[in-house]
Amino acid sequence: MYSYSFDMPENITPDHSSFHEQSEDLHDITLNSSESEEDSYQSISDKGELSESQSRYLPFRSSTAPPRPLTDIEEFRRSSDxxxxxxxxxxxxxxxxRxxxxxxxxSEHGQRSCKKLLNQIEKLCEVFKVPCTSRDYRNKFSRAYRVLYRENSLCYLTEILDSAQEGFPYLYVNGERYVFSEEVLQAGSSLFQRFIKIQYxxxxxYNRVCEETFTGTVDQIKQEISDNLLDFDNLWVEFEQLYVHELMAIESDARRYIEEAISQEHEVTRIEIMYKEQKKSHLDSSELQNAKANLVTIIGKINSVANIxxxxxxxxxxxxxxxxxxxxRRMSTPARCIRNLAEKIKQAFIGIRVVIRKYSQNIEIVDPQLKNNPELVDALMDFESSWERGKIYFINSKKCNQLVFLSSIIESTGNKYQVFxxxxxxxxxxxxxxxxxxxVIKALEDQDRGICKSFCAPIFDETEKVGGVWKRLKRSYKYGKLAASSFTEYTELLTAMxxxxxYDKNFRAQVLDSNFDNLDSTISKIKYLAIELxxxxPTDWNRFLDIILC
Structure with a gap:
């Protein structure tokens, strides 16, 4: 065994203790330690690995000392990444x-689950610093699409993924078929397949990194994740660009009727303002009437696709x-029903023009599927309902006369009879x-303006059951008139009943002698025919009555 000695100058005192002194100090510490702590460490001499003298100088490892250093993979497993x-x-x-x-x-649950996954993929792209494609192309999207995206964000939307997944080759808007290009369909298919693959x-x-026998490096793992996320992002961008641009083209075409209506409404307004400034009457203006006619034609086109x-x-x-x-203008005191219907026709036209003016401020607020615009649909329903009645009763002079006639009968009868x-x-x-x-009572004197024949022609066909009742009613009515003391009083009594x-029974006895009183059977026949009328x-009659009573 080799020993080394070092000579030290006598006048120099070392500023550190010798190894022997350190060993003795450490030995003293171990002797003063608790019994449990001493028992917790095995002496090296017991193992026979070192001599007794060597074990006295072996440094002790504290029980709180850190474990061995973690590998890069172990550190990665503990990381937020x-x-x-x-x-x-x-x-x-x-x-x-499915x-x-x-x-x-x-389903709501399915959408929420997919949205979570897409958000996680977006975070992975950010954390692993994936060089994703710029989203500047979204600046060319219409406002309706731009509001769906957050600025400076990848923003993977479930709607885009759903379209890629379904891959519908065409769609119907306002009853018209629009076909997507083959390029869009292929891009959608590629994106969906990549979405499946990126999950795998x-x-x-993840499973490889979790294995204890994994030998790869953290950099390799991060690079592999980044490369695959980049492939996914590139396919997403390709499909999103193509799909949204074709959607915008479809939507623009689907809104063409609205655009035409906006243009024509501006023309009508321009002519109206011109006549107003010139203080001229526009009632007989062919220019204005033609402009309005064109606008009504366009409204009809919109109504045909939107008013479901x-x-x-x-x-x-x-x-x-x-x-x-x-x-x-022609009637000095138009019947209430005529005035009301005419006003509804005018207001319905004005109402649609108001909606069109609103759309002119920002046409993108119009849903391309026109039936999905509640305000527009409501205006169209008012337009169709009132104008349809106007077509039946204002354009046809005979029906217009019937309307005016019955309206006046109802008004005069209401003024005379409290119950009515x-x-x-x-x-x-x-x-x-x-x-x-x-x-029916008016028809007995042929004064109903053809209303009975218009709504129930079989009344005048004697081969029909209702025609037989009508024949007997006329006979009964004729006998009653002949037996009555006064034709006018007989008609009034018949109407009241x-x-x-x-009514006063004495008055009835004065009008008709009890031997010739057939009023009850006559009233029974009148009410039977009234119900048949x-x-x-029923649809035509209810519409006719609705106009009168409105």
Whole structure:
């Protein structure tokens, strides 16, 4: 055994203790330590590895000393980056597969799960510093699409993924078929396949890192994750650009009727302002009438595709509006029903123009699927409802005369008979018998303006059951008139009984002798025919009555 000695100058005192002194100090510390602590360490001499003298100078390792240094992979497993990877794998496992092996993105739960995963992928791109493609192309999107995206963010939307997954080759907007390009369909398919693959890759990387026998480096893992995320992002950008731009082109074409209406409404407004400034009447202006006619034609096109609640009629012309305005001007005191319907026609036209002006400020607020715009649909329903009635009763002079005639009969009868007046005020169900009864009574004198024949032609066909009743009614009515003391009083009494108006029995006896009194059977026939009158063409009759009672 070799020994070394060092000579030290006598006049120099070392500023550090010798190894022997350190050993003795350490030995003293161990002797003074507790019994349990001493027992917790095995002496090296017991193992026979070192001599007794050597063990006295062996430095002791404290029980609180740190464990061996962690490897890079172990450090990575404890890092927030790995935790993010783990959460992404968990989110992937929570997606719902449909029976067709596609993801459920229709239900609220399915959308939420997919959104979580896409958010995790976005965070991975940020954490692993993936050189993602610039999103500057989104600046060219319409405002309706730009609001969906956050600035300075990848913003993977579930709607984009859903479109890529489904891969529908075409879609219908306003009843028209629009076909996507093959380029869009291929880009969507590639993106969806990459979405499936990126989940598998991330899970496989996670499992590899978790293995104790893993020999790769952290840099290799991060680079592998980054490369695969970059591939996914590139495919996402390619599809998103192509798909949204084609959608915008489809939407622009689907809004063309609205754009035409905006342009034509501006023209109508320009002409109206011009005449107003020149203080000229525009009632007979062919220029203004033509401009309005063109606007009404465009409104008809919009109505045909957007008014799914109604009939979607496109055959309502400017003649209806002209007839309504002419009736109000021509009649010194127009019947209430005529005035009300004419006003509804005018207001419906104004209402649609107001909506069109609103859209002119920002056409992007218009849903390309026009039926999905509640304000527009409501205006179209008012337009179609009132203009359809105007087409029936204002354009056809015969029906217009019937409308005016019955309206005046109802007004005069309401002023004369209290019961009928109350029925009108309360919209009583008895009106469905009372009003037709008035018409039947007028028809007995051929003074109903053809209303009975218009709504129930079989009344005048004796081969029909209802025609037989009509024949007997006419005979009964004729006998009653002949037996009555006064034709006028007989008609008044018949009308009062048909309406349910109280009457004086003495007055009845004065009008008809009891031997010739056939009023009860006559009233029974009148009410039977009244019911048949509104039952034969219920839709037409109810519409006719609705105009009068509105």
């Amino acid at each position: 790995f935790l993010l990877l783990e959460h992404t794998v968990i989110c992937s496992s929570q997606l719902f597969l 029976s067709d092996q596609k993801y459920d993105l229709d 890759i991330l899970k496989e990387i 609640e109604g009939k979607g009629r496109d055959d309502l012309t400017i003649d209806i509006l002209k007839a309504a305005e002419a009736l109000i 007046k109350e029925q009108l005020e309360c919209s009583d169900s008895e009106l469905f018998v009372s009003i037709p009864s008035l018409i 048909a309406l349910g108006e109280p 509104h039952r034969h063409k």
